[in-house]
Amino acid sequence: MADEMDEWLASLLRLSDEDDKMTDKQIKIIQAAVEIFAEKGYAATSTSEIAQKAGVAEGTIFRHYRTKKDLLISIVTPVMAKLVAPFVLRDFNKVLDSHYEHFEDFLRAVMRNRLDFVVKNAPIIKIMLHEIPFHPELQRQFREKVFPQVADRVVRIVQRFQDRNELVEMPPFALLRMAVSVMAGYILTRSLILPDDDWDDEAEIERAVAFIMHGLTPANH
Amino acid sequence: MADEMDEWLASLLRLSDEDDKMTDKQIKIIQAAVEIFAEKGYAATSTSEIAQKAGVAEGTIFRHYRTKKDLLISIVTPVMAKLVAPFVLRDFNKVLDSHYEHFEDFLRAVMRNRLDFVVKNAPIIKIMLHEIPFHPELQRQFREKVFPQVADRVVRIVQRFQDRNELVEMPPFALLRMAVSVMAGYILTRSLILPDDDWDDEAEIERAVAFIMHGLTPANH
Amino acid sequence: MADEMDEWLASLLRLSDEDDKMTDKQIKIIQAAVEIFAEKGYAATSTSEIAQKAGVAEGTIFRHYRTKKDLLISIVTPVMAKLVAPFVLRDFNKVLDSHYEHFEDFLRAVMRNRLDFVVKNAPIIKIMLHEIPFHPELQRQFREKVFPQVADRVVRIVQRFQDRNELVEMPPFALLRMAVSVMAGYILTRSLILPDDDWDDEAEIERAVAFIMHGLTPANH
Amino acid sequence: MADEMDEWLASLLRLSDEDDKMTDKQIKIIQAAVEIFAEKGYAATSTSEIAQKAGVAEGTIFRHYRTKKDLLISIVTPVMAKLVAPFVLRDFNKVLDSHYEHFEDFLRAVMRNRLDFVVKNAPIIKIMLHEIPFHPELQRQFREKVFPQVADRVVRIVQRFQDRNELVEMPPFALLRMAVSVMAGYILTRSLILPDDDWDDEAEIERAVAFIMHGLTPANH
DNA sequence: AATGAATGAGGCTTCATTCAT
DNA sequence: CATGAATGAAGCCTCATTCAT
Numbered sequence: 001m002a003d004e005m006d007e008w009l010a011s012l013l014r015l016s017d018e019d020d021k022m023t024d025k026q027i028k029i030i031q032a033a034v035e036i037f038a039e040k041g042y043a044a045t046s047t048s049e050i051a052q053k054a055g056v057a058e059g060t061i062f063r064h065y066r067t068k069k070d071l072l073i074s075i076v077t078p079v080m081a082k083l084v085a086p087f088v089l090r091d092f093n094k095v096l097d098s099h100y101e102h103f104e105d106f107l108r109a110v111m112r113n114r115l116d117f118v119v120k121n122a123p124i125i126k127i128m129l130h131e132i133p134f135h136p137e138l139q140r141q142f143r144e145k146v147f148p149q150v151a152d153r154v155v156r157i158v159q160r161f162q163d164r165n166e167l168v169e170m171p172p173f174a175l176l177r178m179a180v181s182v183m184a185g186y187i188l189t190r191s192l193i194l195p196d197d198d199w200d201d202e203a204e205i206e207r208a209v210a211f212i213m214h215g216l217t218p219a220n221h
Numbered sequence: 222m223a224d225e226m227d228e229w230l231a232s233l234l235r236l237s238d239e240d241d242k243m244t245d246k247q248i249k250i251i252q253a254a255v256e257i258f259a260e261k262g263y264a265a266t267s268t269s270e271i272a273q274k275a276g277v278a279e280g281t282i283f284r285h286y287r288t289k290k291d292l293l294i295s296i297v298t299p300v301m302a303k304l305v306a307p308f309v310l311r312d313f314n315k316v317l318d319s320h321y322e323h324f325e326d327f328l329r330a331v332m333r334n335r336l337d338f339v340v341k342n343a344p345i346i347k348i349m350l351h352e353i354p355f356h357p358e359l360q361r362q363f364r365e366k367v368f369p370q371v372a373d374r375v376v377r378i379v380q381r382f383q384d385r386n387e388l389v390e391m392p393p394f395a396l397l398r399m400a401v402s403v404m405a406g407y408i409l410t411r412s413l414i415l416p417d418d419d420w421d422d423e424a425e426i427e428r429a430v431a432f433i434m435h436g437l438t439p440a441n442h
Numbered sequence: 443m444a445d446e447m448d449e450w451l452a453s454l455l456r457l458s459d460e461d462d463k464m465t466d467k468q469i470k471i472i473q474a475a476v477e478i479f480a481e482k483g484y485a486a487t488s489t490s491e492i493a494q495k496a497g498v499a500e501g502t503i504f505r506h507y508r509t510k511k512d513l514l515i516s517i518v519t520p521v522m523a524k525l526v527a528p529f530v531l532r533d534f535n536k537v538l539d540s541h542y543e544h545f546e547d548f549l550r551a552v553m554r555n556r557l558d559f560v561v562k563n564a565p566i567i568k569i570m571l572h573e574i575p576f577h578p579e580l581q582r583q584f585r586e587k588v589f590p591q592v593a594d595r596v597v598r599i600v601q602r603f604q605d606r607n608e609l610v611e612m613p614p615f616a617l618l619r620m621a622v623s624v625m626a627g628y629i630l631t632r633s634l635i636l637p638d639d640d641w642d643d644e645a646e647i648e649r650a651v652a653f654i655m656h657g658l659t660p661a662n663h
Numbered sequence: 664m665a666d667e668m669d670e671w672l673a674s675l676l677r678l679s680d681e682d683d684k685m686t687d688k689q690i691k692i693i694q695a696a697v698e699i700f701a702e703k704g705y706a707a708t709s710t711s712e713i714a715q716k717a718g719v720a721e722g723t724i725f726r727h728y729r730t731k732k733d734l735l736i737s738i739v740t741p742v743m744a745k746l747v748a749p750f751v752l753r754d755f756n757k758v759l760d761s762h763y764e765h766f767e768d769f770l771r772a773v774m775r776n777r778l779d780f781v782v783k784n785a786p787i788i789k790i791m792l793h794e795i796p797f798h799p800e801l802q803r804q805f806r807e808k809v810f811p812q813v814a815d816r817v818v819r820i821v822q823r824f825q826d827r828n829e830l831v832e833m834p835p836f837a838l839l840r841m842a843v844s845v846m847a848g849y850i851l852t853r854s855l856i857l858p859d860d861d862w863d864d865e866a867e868i869e870r871a872v873a874f875i876m877h878g879l880t881p882a883n884h
Numbered sequence: 885a886a887t888g889a890a891t892g893a894g895g896c897t898t899c900a901t902t903c904a905t
Numbered sequence: 906c907a908t909g910a911a912t913g914a915a916g917c918c919t920c921a922t923t924c925a926t
Contacts, residue, residue: 056890059919060891204395213436215435279900499912575789720887721921723888898915902910
């Protein structure tokens with residue numbers, strides 16, 4: 001347990017320096033694996049294919065990652081960490097208090113930030129979404145490390161705005177689910193489903209925020 | 222092409238009589254495959270495992286489905302057809318006109334109906350979502366048969382309500398994406414992600430519809 | 443446990459009909475494996491080599507034996523059973539009483555019989571001797587099934603002859619160890635170590651029995 | 664050939680100074696290899712495992728021993744040499760003449776001495792017994808260097824005692840085989856097969872010598 | 885002398901598919 | 906129609922050995 005937590009924290013702290021301490025070949029292995037896992041899925045990807053694309057011998061993969069699944073986890077774990085990163089900054093609440101006067105400012109900031117993150121890590125996000133259901137180890141990471149970290153903090157924010165009567169009364173989780181659905185609906189469509197379409201991110205973000213805040217009923221209705 | 226289209230139409234027409242013309246063994250094969258594909262993913266499932274769970278010999282699978290991929294497609298294709306079914310009923314527009322005075326009535330009806338459908342076909346929906354990205358054949362079906370059939374029709378409905386000033390002005394696709402995100406967010410959470418939680422479907426549907434129509438801003442704000 | 447015992451008994455009962463119920467290919471696999479295991483040792487033998495010598499596809503081996511170790515155990519287990527067979531015949535004691543008036547008659551009979559058996563199964567005996575130290579499963583079989591079955595019975599015989607003052611007083615186990623050493627020394631030399639030398643089995647058996655009974659001191663000394 | 668012979672002689676001459684001229688790492692490699700070879704067998708042992716247990720890098724093993732088989736031979740060769748050592752002392756015959764009035768004195772001395780040696784070198788003896796059948800190089804060493812050296816000398820001793828009518832007339836080799844079987848039967852049981860049992864070596868040696876000399880027939884029979 | 889990353893051949897095993905029964 | 910033994914390609918992984926540092 002302690003070890004796992006350490007590793008987890010380590011990967012969090014290593015947020016800035018990507019590919020830290022990785023050998024040249026290791027980086028090429030990861031890059032190749034990400035590319036092919038995203039394209040064909042983990043189970044349908046062979047280690048020999050990864051080796052070939054990475055330009056290394058197949059045995060080299062197993063010097064760095066004990067098993068193929070280890071390789072998968074080494075790819076997904078860091079982006080899970082980065083997924084929660086903005087929410088676990090030490091002075092997250094302070095930042096919030098000072099920065100976001102209204103809930104929609106918060107929404108806008110989060111959506112912008114996470115859209116940027118997903119676009120930059122689209123292939124790994126795709127891998128993560130596809131493989132979490134099939135790998136208990138990844139589920140555990142998500143259930144224990146990602147979800148509570150984010151949910152707890154955001155629920156508190158929602159409640160604060162509900163107390164100020166800026167948001168409707170409703171179980172915070174339901175409220176969040178709907179707001180997140182809207183944002184995720186755009187982020188995933190734009191980065192994973194139809195990445196080749198032309199998108200006006202700023203306009204869409206504004207639209208999403210407005211929709212979340214005011215719904216589809218026209219003002220003069 | 223003609224053949225495929227025929228098959229597609231056939232599966233559409235076969236909507237009512239499930240498992241029509243299927244031998245007993247064939248049904249057991251499909252049932253076993255659905256169960257294991259959903260649990261472990263298509264690529265990680267072996268035909269021998271399916272045969273074992275279905276209680277048939279390995280060879281029997283290949284008597285009915287030429288390849289393992291054929292089996293997958295035979296599973297996913299009919300639910301794709303049923304996914305669009307309510308939108309391609311011959312007198313869809315008439316039904317709409319007569320039944321739904323307001324957009325939110327339409328939303329409610331669709332959400333109730335599709336939630337019911339997804340809950341009943343959860344494993345196959347899960348398979349579909351996971352495998353579409355990796356199988357061009359399934360992508361084609363979705364892109365050519367499912368999406369346009371539904372989108373065209375629903376866009377027209379949205380436009381009608383926009384003309385009546387019941388819905389805000391906005392590109393119908395964006396409007397739809399957001400509304401669908403909210404509904405899908407609930408439907409998938411409830412049926413695939415956390416199916417074991419207790420859910421009050423009616424309440425959640427009302428909440429979702431209200432959210433879509435009026436957003437999160439309180440009335441007295 | 444019950445299963446294992448059943449299997450064990452089954453292999454005992456199957457003593458007469460060798461290769462019972464085995465397919466043609468299965469027999470060829472076993473024959474090839476015995477030959478190569480004996481020649482190069484289990485660990486240094488590859489399954490592809492076995493397949494080649496057996497004239498089957500490598501996959502065929504694994505249809506019949508789940509693992510390479512299973513194959514080894516399937517080879518060694520039956521000869522372990524046959525090793526004890528003469529000692530666990532239902533009316534072993536009766537046979538003894540009626541047949542062998544003197545201990546040396548018993549020795550002669552056993553040595554003749556087991557020499558014959560080892561000569562006929564030399565390669566598997568060699569495999570067994572080499573692999574028992576490295577495979578706990580085989581050790582267990584020997585310790586639980588072979589050794590006690592034989593030792594208990596033979597100790598009783600020794601004691602009977604000691605009671606009649608036909609054998610010196612001495613812990614039966616020590617007495618047995620020495621007598622067995624002499625017999626095994628010949629049997630193994632003759633069948634495994636120098637099988638190509640010319641051996642006069644009858645003369646050597648007589649010599650061994652005389653040695654065991656009277657030692658090396660000349661009568662007139 | 665010359666080289667090999669030199670090496671052989673060298674290892675013989677090096678009898679007294681164990682691990683002579685070996686670097687610290689070399690000693691640790693040999694120790695680790697002996698331990699693991701004895702435990703799992705040569706073929707089932709990996710060089711990486713040896714390196715790890717020895718606390719050296721994998722490459723270091725190959726700096727000292729060109730191949731894994733070289734390592735095996737470097738381990739087995741010296742104990743083969745020591746196995747014959749007592750029989751090739753320069754004044755072996757003189758020693759014999761002066762020391763052992765009776766054959767049983769000789770037996771006792773040899774058995775005591777070799778038991779001691781085997782107990783002290785049990786793991787290597789085990790390796791030797793297991794690997795000789797699979798490595799022509801080791802067979803050659805045994806057949807050419809060990810066996811004749813010992814056999815020739817001991818046969819002469821036996822003949823001397825036969826001439827004195829202290830031993831029965833019989834081909835010296837057969838006589839030796841039986842005597843050696845009894846001694847080896849104890850030595851191997853005590854040191855390799857059941858080393859954890861309690862053994863009274865002196866009593867067992869006496870018993871073995873008495874058995875060899877007088878057999879199992881009671882004096883008063 | 886020592887290291888350990890890199891190699892690629894080869895090991896065991898699984899798998900989708902075929903075919904004689 | 907159904908079976909299941911047989912196949913051999915391919916998958917994941919290990920290993921002895923090499924070589925630049």
